[in-house]
Amino acid sequence: MRATVMYGAGDVRVEDRPDPKPVHPTDAVVRTLAACVCGSDLWPYASMPATDTGRPMGHEFLGVVEETGAEVRGLGPGDLVVAPFTYSDNTCDYCAKGLHISCRHGGRYGLDGVDGGQGEAVRVPYADGTLVKLPVAADSALLPSLLALSDVMTTGHHGAVTARVGRGDTVLVVGDGAVGLCAVLAAARLGAERIVLAGRHEARTALGRDFGATDVVAERGEEGIARVRELTGGVDKVIEAVGTRAALDTALGAVLDGGTVSRLGVPQYEQGPIGPAVFMRNLTLTGGASPARAYIEELLPDVLDGTIAPGRVFDRTFPLDEAPAAYRAMADRRVLKALIRP
Amino acid sequence: MRATVMYGAGDVRVEDRPDPKPVHPTDAVVRTLAACVCGSDLWPYASMPATDTGRPMGHEFLGVVEETGAEVRGLGPGDLVVAPFTYSDNTCDYCAKGLHISCRHGGRYGLDGVDGGQGEAVRVPYADGTLVKLPVAADSALLPSLLALSDVMTTGHHGAVTARVGRGDTVLVVGDGAVGLCAVLAAARLGAERIVLAGRHEARTALGRDFGATDVVAERGEEGIARVRELTGGVDKVIEAVGTRAALDTALGAVLDGGTVSRLGVPQYEQGPIGPAVFMRNLTLTGGASPARAYIEELLPDVLDGTIAPGRVFDRTFPLDEAPAAYRAMADRRVLKALIRP
Incomplete structure (x- = not known):
């Protein structure tokens, strides 16, 4: 099959790889219909040291089950399924708590002999625990929004859930990337009344307004904090969807004492400011x-009936050979x- | 009056200071019946640079109202009252949310011309908003436990509340100081089933067992973490009642993925480990x-009827002149x- 492999910063190739087959009896092989590139893929794309072996890329995909191991019960060939961005058994203590990202048997695509999602097919471990069947046809116009459940939408939702966004809330979302925009959509879905989106890319903030942002702040740093405070008087809940120290500082500067900052961007720092100032402010x-698997069933009906259309974050489609x-x-x-599209 | 003043590390003196009088119409003067030394007073006692002017000490006291300003409505001379460890108007937006520690008009004892609590009398700003009347006589045996509401018990309770301790929970409390012991008491009061106390001072951990600790872990560092995991399989909720980086590291090491670490000790560090590892674990x-003022009414009935006796943390009484x-x-x-005792 053809699949995407990263060999170092800026060095992404599409090449021939062995066709996957079930290895364990709980595996399934999924023929990919749609995959995508994640904002988190851009960190290694910017900084990965060059290697000879390369790393299969991609952790967001949906497709059709092609073959299942002997112990797979709930799925069969021909089923259309979406994969959350990590696999999980859905039975361990962490999965039982809804924390599938910490599954005792879970893991990531592209590691440990498991294929990446940006290819023609993927061997999926713990298929029964991982994959979610989709009640639509393979040519459904909903596929992009269903694909968004694999990561970007369930991640935005995780931000809104962990920030405990509820009816009538004022929320700041820092970052106009796809996750930030999905966080806006998720906050609006949970009833937030006022959603301030911090971002300066106009096409993106326009989509953010469609998703429910009531205000856009283009200023950065201290100026951005001042603007959020001027607009709102400060906010109780912030979703930080970038991962840089600058974004965290904006979040901490704009939040009110007693408020919550929920981080969705993988931190690009090891140490952060959690000293006496943050302590005295009760932040x-x-x-x-995100434990994406935990949220798919909850969000699926809203995608199927068109209440939310997170697939709008996909603004361009590439054939697999053009993944680079x-x-x-x-x-x-x-x-x-x-x-x-493979 | 006589009052306690700190002039530098290790240099605490009891000296004559002017008798307080109401300055603002919302002030009251309280004649102190009982005060105490806080664990947080020990940080400047260890490290405060020497000064000529000194700093009045103490922020935990109860006493009898002696005189009130013209606008004080709810209190009068002769009322027995307890003071939370910061003063607050009890009317601003933060106070309305129960976050009196961030009161827009609030402040600390011993600063800005306000007396410290370790003296014969204190001018209390925003007396109506700050002081809570106590329905007992001035010679009540409950005074130590009522005094504990000014800080140590309401702080322990804040840890249990912010860690969302509830019925059946397993909780780790790091630190066998008075705050840690009160956190044990608070966690037990909120229904925790298993409470592991990390501490190695035997008299203190014995009191911790009386307060509800089911297990005591004397080991520190990696050994302590391993012991907590061996006993419990890991805990979802940790109350960190020390403030050092070592205590934070113990908390982060013992908590399960998806769990909560609530800090009560003022951090003795500016930066902490909130990088990708903490992020991936959803901590x-x-x-x-603590917004002590917010909790006093809630805890008061349990002190009055003897359900909790946080005053047991006081293991020695000193006359005021022996404050050093x-x-x-x-x-x-x-x-x-x-x-x-003044």
């Missing part, structure tokens, strides 16, 4: 990597989120 | 300086918490 720092161009376009911020 | 960092000895005894860990 809560929460969020993290998809990475380049996203890294240059010419494309918000690239959909890949 | 929540919460807690902070009280500091020394606490710094040497010979005394858990010193009560001071």
Whole structure:
């Protein structure tokens, strides 16, 4: 099969790889219909040391089950399924708590002999626990929004859930990337009344307004904090969807005492400012990597009936062989989120 | 009047100060019946640079109202009252949310011309908003437990509340100081089923068992973490009642993915480990300086009817003139918490 492999910063290739087969009896092989590039793929694209072996890329995909191991019960060939961005058994203590990202048997695509999602097929471990069947046809116009459940929408939702967004809330979302925009959509879905989106890319903030942002703040740093405070008097809940220290500082500067900052962007720092100032202000720092699997069933009906259309974050489709161009376009911020069709 | 003043590390003096009078119409003057030394007083006792002017000490006291300003409505001379460890108007937006520690007009004792609590009398700003009347006589045996509501017990309770401790929970409390012991008491009061107390001072951990600790872990660092995991399989909720980086590291090491660490000890560090590891584990960092005023009415009935007796943390009483000895005894860990009687 053809699949996407990263060999180092800026070096993404599409090449021939062995066709996956079930290895364990709980595996399934999924023939990919749609995949995409994640904002988190751009961190190694910017900084990964060169290697000879390469790393299969992609952790967001949907497709059709092609073959199942002997112990797979709930799925069969021909089923259309979406994969959350990590696999999980859905039975361990963490999965039982809805924290599938910490599954005792879970793991990531592209590691440990498991294929990446940006290819023609994927061997999925713990298929029964991982994959969610989709009640639509393979040519459904909903596929982009269903694909968004694999990561970007369930991640935005995780930010809104962990920030405990509810009816009538005022929320700041820092970052106009696809996750930030989905966080806006998720906050609106949970009843937030006022949603301030901090971002300066006009096409993206326009989509953010469609998703429910009531205000857009283009200023950054101290100026941005001042603008949020001027607009809102300060906010109780912030979703930080970037991952840089600057974004965290904006979040901490704009939040009111007693408020919550939920992080969705993988931190690009090891140490952060959690000293006496944050302590005296009673700030809560929460969020993290989304347990996407836990949220798919909850969000699926809203995608199926059109209440939410997170697939709008995909603003360009690339054939699989052009995956390198998809990475380049996203890294240059010419494309918000690239959909890949094998 | 006589009052306690700190001039530098290890240099605490009791000296003559002007008798307080109401300055603003919302002030009251309280004649102190009982005060105490806080664990947080030991940080400046260890490190405060020498000064000529000194700083009035103490922020925990109860006493009898002696005189009120013209606008004080709810209090009059002769009322027995307890003071939360910061003053607050009880009317601003933060107070309305129960976050009195961030009161728009609030402040601390011993600063800005306001007396410290370790003296014969205190001018209390925003007396109506700050002071809580106590329905007992001035010679009540409950005074130590009522005094504990000014800080140590309401702080322990804040840890249990912000860690969202509830019925059946397993909780780790790091630190066997008076705040840690009160956190044990608060967690038990909120229904925690298993409470592991990390501490190695036997008299203190014995009191911790009386307060509800089911297990005591004397080991520190990696050994302590391993012991907590061995006993419990890991805990969802940790109350960190020390404030050092070592205590934070213990908390982060013992907590399960998706769990919460609530900090009660003022951090003795500016930066902390909130990078990708904490993010991937979905840990929540919460807690902070307690809004004591918000909790006094809630805890008062349990003190009055003897359900909780947080005053047991006071293991020695000093007359006011011996306040320097009280500091020394606490710094040497010979005394858990010193009560001071003017």
